Amino acid sequence: MRKFFTDNGVVIIIGLALAASTIFAIRNHYIIQQNTALQKQTELVTQRTQQILSNIMHGLDLGVRGFALVKEESLLRPYNEATVSNAGIFHQLDSLLKKQAYDDLGALNDLKKEVDSYIAFSKQMVEHARVDSMTTFVDMLKQDKGYDVWKKYDAFSRPLLAFENELNQKAIADYNAAMRNNLVLQLTIVLLALPILVLFVKRVRKEREARHKLLMEVEENDRKYVFNTGERTDTSAEAINDSSIRNVRMASDFIKNMTKGNYEVNWDGLTESNASLNTDTLAGNLLQMREQLKKLKVEDEKRNWMNEGLATFSEMVRNHQHDNTLLAEKCVSYLVKYLNAQQGSLFVIEGEEGDTYLELKACFAFDKKKWIEKRIDIGNGLVGQAFLEGDTIQLKEIPQGYTSITSGLGDATPRHLVIVPLKYDVTTVAILELASFRDFEEHHILFLKKAGEFLASAILSSQNTSKMKHLLEQAKITEEQMRQREEEMRQNMEELQATQEELVRKEREMQKRMVGELSNN
Numbered sequence: 001m002r003k004f005f006t007d008n009g010v011v012i013i014i015g016l017a018l019a020a021s022t023i024f025a026i027r028n029h030y031i032i033q034q035n036t037a038l039q040k041q042t043e044l045v046t047q048r049t050q051q052i053l054s055n056i057m058h059g060l061d062l063g064v065r066g067f068a069l070v071k072e073e074s075l076l077r078p079y080n081e082a083t084v085s086n087a088g089i090f091h092q093l094d095s096l097l098k099k100q101a102y103d104d105l106g107a108l109n110d111l112k113k114e115v116d117s118y119i120a121f122s123k124q125m126v127e128h129a130r131v132d133s134m135t136t137f138v139d140m141l142k143q144d145k146g147y148d149v150w151k152k153y154d155a156f157s158r159p160l161l162a163f164e165n166e167l168n169q170k171a172i173a174d175y176n177a178a179m180r181n182n183l184v185l186q187l188t189i190v191l192l193a194l195p196i197l198v199l200f201v202k203r204v205r206k207e208r209e210a211r212h213k214l215l216m217e218v219e220e221n222d223r224k225y226v227f228n229t230g231e232r233t234d235t236s237a238e239a240i241n242d243s244s245i246r247n248v249r250m251a252s253d254f255i256k257n258m259t260k261g262n263y264e265v266n267w268d269g270l271t272e273s274n275a276s277l278n279t280d281t282l283a284g285n286l287l288q289m290r291e292q293l294k295k296l297k298v299e300d301e302k303r304n305w306m307n308e309g310l311a312t313f314s315e316m317v318r319n320h321q322h323d324n325t326l327l328a329e330k331c332v333s334y335l336v337k338y339l340n341a342q343q344g345s346l347f348v349i350e351g352e353e354g355d356t357y358l359e360l361k362a363c364f365a366f367d368k369k370k371w372i373e374k375r376i377d378i379g380n381g382l383v384g385q386a387f388l389e390g391d392t393i394q395l396k397e398i399p400q401g402y403t404s405i406t407s408g409l410g411d412a413t414p415r416h417l418v419i420v421p422l423k424y425d426v427t428t429v430a431i432l433e434l435a436s437f438r439d440f441e442e443h444h445i446l447f448l449k450k451a452g453e454f455l456a457s458a459i460l461s462s463q464n465t466s467k468m469k470h471l472l473e474q475a476k477i478t479e480e481q482m483r484q485r486e487e488e489m490r491q492n493m494e495e496l497q498a499t500q501e502e503l504v505r506k507e508r509e510m511q512k513r514m515v516g517e518l519s520n521n
Helices: 004-005 009-068 073-099 107-129 134-142 145-226 237-259 280-322 326-339 380-391 402-405 442-520
Strands: 342-350 357-364 373-375 394-395 416-424 427-436
Touching: 004 134, 009 073, 009 107, 009 145, 073 107, 107 134, 107 145, 145 237, 145 280, 237 280, 280 326, 326 342, 326 357, 326 427, 326 442, 342 380, 357 380, 373 380, 380 394, 380 416, 380 427, 380 442, 416 442, 427 442
Parallel strands: none
Antiparallel strands: 342 357, 342 427, 357 373, 394 416, 416 427
């Protein structure tokens, strides 16, 4: 609360002074209005009182006398006007005196009755004049009824005019006092307002300087944290505000574009000359974020490219793994096309232990008849060396004709070469050789290694299957040979047994014959 009064003291003082001056001004204005109205009221009462003689009595007397002299109805106009205005004058006087709280309204009533009586008397005089009873008219005129009215009027008007004069003087005095109070109030306000105005001007100047300082801080922070053009611009409040709003809008539009996947959006006004000034600003950070998102997008595209390629490749391997030759041709053709390469070949390990070699099983974009029986010894050339070391070989910027000398690609002329051992676990099963006019990137090599695992597994499985088939065929042949030998042995045993039985029979017959001969002897 104290801080509030401290910060707003000048405003509060000015407010209180204005409120007080407004209250006093309203009060003085009311007093002035009341006394002005009272002055007009006293003047009106005086005027109406005087009109009793000047308008009513004089009009009655003038009209009656004129009509009596010439007998013309037009001369009765002052008389008629007096009779008509009589009621209004007395009614207005009665109303005004009641407002003024005049304490002798009985004198007004007595005067009114006397005037009404005089009007009736004047009417009789007019009637006598109309019928030419001038003697009666003159006698009535000699009665001087107007004097009776004047006595009542004098008794009423003297104290009334004195009362009205007193009211008027008091109203004038109050009016003048109110005017003096207004003057004093205005002078007081001026005297109070001058130092307050000085304080207010100082306060306004201080606040203006504080606002300007704040604006400069805003402008400096905008340069430091949002965007720095590198040029000193207009430091007016409008210019700083416009610059701040423009930078915020640019940041908002920049972020909206990135959320929509537009990673080519730029920050308007960012150039090579001021790029170093915006390393840590919002503009610089947004550009860094844009580059990171671009990298992430590229990585996602590479990852999706690899996943899609591996899915298709693995499906192809599964569909053709029953035929080694078809599998090799399909896989090499697919890999060359998927990597936008120009040439490719697949060498598979063949031969028995101690006499192994690499045989070309499939090639793409080559004269197949020329390379169909190509054979590379282990350790010979780049292909043989890659098999021996079990590691990928990648060559860039190959001289013209180099591939025809050092690789298995014959007369090919591409500039970039990659040789990838296809491994299953730690066993190298085959060698894939690709050549292209474009460089092979890291994700291309990784893709070839992963794809090579599928192909190596299929080749090794196919080789094992072929070996098993060969062994089964050899086993069947051996079994058939043993079965034939067993049959021959059985037949030999049967023949031997028959021979033995024949010998036993013959031996018995000989014994019987010998016994018979001995008996005869």
